[in-house]
Amino acid sequence: MARGVIYVMTSVVNGLIKIGKTQTTQYENRMYNLENNGYKNITGLKRRFAIEVEEYDEKEVLLHNLFEKSRVSGTELFALDVDLVIQLLLAFDGKQIYPKVEELTKEELFVEATGILENKEIPDGVYYYSKKIKRYGNKTVHASMKVKNGTITVLKNSEVCPIEGTGCRPGIIKRRKLANIKNDILRRDEVFSTVSNAACFISGGPSNGWVDWKTESGKTIDSFRKK
Structure with a gap:
């Protein structure tokens, strides 16, 4: 065969x-x-x-x-x-x-691929990341993300923490290296399959995107999930 x-x-x-x-x-x-x-x-x-x-x-x-x-x-x-x-x-x-298995396991990729189904629960709109990162000298990193029909897009001009922490997945590290980032600012939109991957990309470490991304009024994305 x-x-x-x-x-x-x-x-x-x-x-x-x-x-x-x-x-x-x-x-x-x-x-x-x-x-x-x-x-x-x-x-x-x-x-x-x-x-x-x-x-x-x-x-x-x-x-x-x-x-x-x-x-x-x-x-x-x-x-x-x-x-x-x-x-x-x-x-x-x-x-x-x-991706190479050492970069992203098959199980992790399956979770990432099926994450789009949960994304459908997120109302279309722009969401914001604003969080102090200890390894970055407690500097607050600001980023924005657009959701449309379940597609997750981190918008250009978002800040990206330049220091990666313990637990940052190899696949995310690779995305950060390939992205157009200058002076810690994202220069073009980046599409992700899950809100947590989008948050990890910004923070350089493990992040719960359902909690870290919020509406302009401060409401977490998690509040829109079906319990």
């Missing part, structure tokens, strides 16, 4: 993703070409998840057929929630290629 990689990439267009396949030996080259050259006039492609599986040709066809109604005709682009696609891919029996 043919063995290869099925991958998912996000794009510069919010909500538009690419689902594709490649031979295992060609994976890195394929990612490099797509991330640098784009696909079908869509730029800003970034790898999000990849898994090596048996019968990868058939599995890719299965995915494309399953999401046919969300497909951009004649392409491998789909108007889909990337986290829900990842959740489906995690059900395949295979080897996780990206």
Whole structure:
């Protein structure tokens, strides 16, 4: 049976993703070409998840057929929630290629992918992070986050604590390194699958986003959850 990689990439267009396949030996080259050259006039492609599986040709066809109604005709682009696609891919029996297991375990990724379901409980709007961080000399860090249809976006011009603390997950550390941050200020929007990941990104350490993000009036996001 043919063995290869099925991958998912996000794009510069919010909500538009690419689902594709490649031979295992060609994976890195394929990612490099797509991330640098784009696909079908869509730029800003970034790898999000990849898994090596048996019968990868058939599995890719299965995915494309399953999401046919969300497909951009004649392409491998789909108007889909990337986290829900990842959740489906995690059900395949295979080897996780990206993110590396040491960066994010399969169990952690599953929790992150399913977090979007809880996000649907959060009313659309802008929420704020304002918290003193001890390791940062008790300096108060201020950030803002927009929620729209369950999509979590940390907005540019948010402050980011430059000092990472014990317990900051490798996957979050990597996001912080790849993000456009200058003088501790985020220079472009960053999309996250959970409010806690968004808070961890800002604080550089473990954070409960359901409590740390608040409305302008000071109401926590947790107050909107179904108990």
